[in-house]
Amino acid sequence: xxxxxxxxxxxxxxxxxxxxxxxxxxxxxxxxxxxxxxxxxxxxxxxxxxxxxxxxxxxxxxxxxxxxxxxxxxxxxxxxxxxxxxxxxxxxxxxxxxxxxxxxxxxxxxxxxxxxxxxxxxxxxxxxxxxxxxxxxxxxxxxxxxxxxxxxxxxxxxxxxxxxxxxxxxxxxxxxxxxxxxxxxxxxxxxxxxxxxxxxxxxxxxxxxxxxxxxxxxxxxxxxxxxxxxxxxxxxxxxxxxxxxxxxxxxxxxxxxxxxxxxxxxxxxxxxxxxxxxxxxxxxxxxxxxxxxxxxxxxxxxxxxxxxxxxxxxxxxxxxxxxxxxxxxxxxxxxxxxxxxxxxxxxxxxxxxxxxxxxxxxxxxxxxxxxxxxxxxxxxxxxxxxxxxxxxxxxxxxxxx
Numbered sequence: 001x002x003x004x005x006x007x008x009x010x011x012x013x014x015x016x017x018x019x020x021x022x023x024x025x026x027x028x029x030x031x032x033x034x035x036x037x038x039x040x041x042x043x044x045x046x047x048x049x050x051x052x053x054x055x056x057x058x059x060x061x062x063x064x065x066x067x068x069x070x071x072x073x074x075x076x077x078x079x080x081x082x083x084x085x086x087x088x089x090x091x092x093x094x095x096x097x098x099x100x101x102x103x104x105x106x107x108x109x110x111x112x113x114x115x116x117x118x119x120x121x122x123x124x125x126x127x128x129x130x131x132x133x134x135x136x137x138x139x140x141x142x143x144x145x146x147x148x149x150x151x152x153x154x155x156x157x158x159x160x161x162x163x164x165x166x167x168x169x170x171x172x173x174x175x176x177x178x179x180x181x182x183x184x185x186x187x188x189x190x191x192x193x194x195x196x197x198x199x200x201x202x203x204x205x206x207x208x209x210x211x212x213x214x215x216x217x218x219x220x221x222x223x224x225x226x227x228x229x230x231x232x233x234x235x236x237x238x239x240x241x242x243x244x245x246x247x248x249x250x251x252x253x254x255x256x257x258x259x260x261x262x263x264x265x266x267x268x269x270x271x272x273x274x275x276x277x278x279x280x281x282x283x284x285x286x287x288x289x290x291x292x293x294x295x296x297x298x299x300x301x302x303x304x305x306x307x308x309x310x311x312x313x314x315x316x317x318x319x320x321x322x323x324x325x326x327x328x329x330x331x332x333x334x335x336x337x338x339x340x341x342x343x344x345x346x347x348x349x350x351x352x353x354x355x356x357x358x359x360x361x362x363x364x365x366x367x368x369x370x371x372x373x374x375x376x377x378x379x380x381x382x383x384x385x386x387x388x389x390x391x392x393x394x395x396x397x398x399x400x401x
Contacts, residue, residue: 049364050377066225070216123168130158226276246301310348336371
């Protein structure tokens with residue numbers, strides 16, 4: 001029996017092996033076909049926001065840092081010596097031109113004025129007498145009734161008396177001015193500092209004495225800043241004081257540059273060590289927030305606007321030291337494009353080279369897009385572009401209100 005069953009078992013084993021091998025081969029062929037079919041299905045295009053590059057009229061702005069300066073700044077010093085008898089203002093007060101600030105004891109100067117008046121009266125009396133005496137001498141000299149020497153003495157006395165009269169009149173005017181200077185008033189309208197001397201203190205006259213207070217004008221304010229040589233030649237040279245040169249100012253706590261002014265003066269020489277020139281612009285200060293010494297951000301604009309291409313900042317990529325954008329061609333393929341950028345214009349950036357008007361660029365989704373990739377462009381507006389007018393609904397539209 002064992003001899004007869006061995007061929008049977010061998011044939012059965014071979015048949016089973018052939019069946020299993022055929023099944024494995026069929027499964028392998030089906031798996032390969034499915035993999036090839038999956039490989040031929042392309043991934044869907046990535047959706048990205050795309051905007052069209054357009055040309056706009058812009059003004060080129062150059063930014064600078066500066067400090068505010070008062071148009072008028074006065075150190076109030078006494079012109080006569082004496083004791084302060086009154087202080088007529090509060091520290092930090094706003095005053096008009098001519099408002100009283102301090103009073104110095106006027107009594108010594110009032111007495112000096114009366115003394116000067118008395119001396120003038122005496123001098124005028126002496127002058128009148130010598131003039132009359134000279135007139136008599138002139139009549140007598142005609143008839144040779146008086147010596148020539150006596151006549152010369154009378155004429156000399158009359159001239160001396162007239163000179164003394166003029167001197168007494170000048171002394172009276174000086175005494176009157178001294179009395180006026182005991183009442184110190186504001187020479188210009190503006191804002192005062194604190195009073196450095198109070199009632200009872202004795203002050204001295206002279207330019208070297210400490211000031212009683214300081215006064216700065218506030219109606220207008222200067223902003224002083226340094227401009228580089230190229231900007232000076234292109235924007236300011238020969239145009240200072242013209243309204244066509246725009247200059248704007250913003251304080252440290254303000255957004256943008258909300259205040260508009262004019263260039264008032266330019267220094268007479270370029271600083272060769274720094275390559276800059278000092279420029280001063282004047283700004284109105286109706287709300288009084290501009291104070292001397294404050295830090296100011298200043299923008300100086302070109303006189304004539306020009307056409308330029310502007311794109312969103314978020315559309316710009318960085319490749320080491322290069323800047324690039326992804327341009328979407330007619331086949332919706334992205335193309336790497338290196339660009340040369342200019343100054344910022346709000347949320348946009350000027351493109352000097354690398355783009356043409358009418359081209360489409362990726363403005364959102366730049367991080368998930370690569371050059372040469374097929375994308376699904378979704379048109380959007382560039383920042384600052386006007387929104388399209390809403391389309392009119394068709395007649396019979398159920399949503400029509």
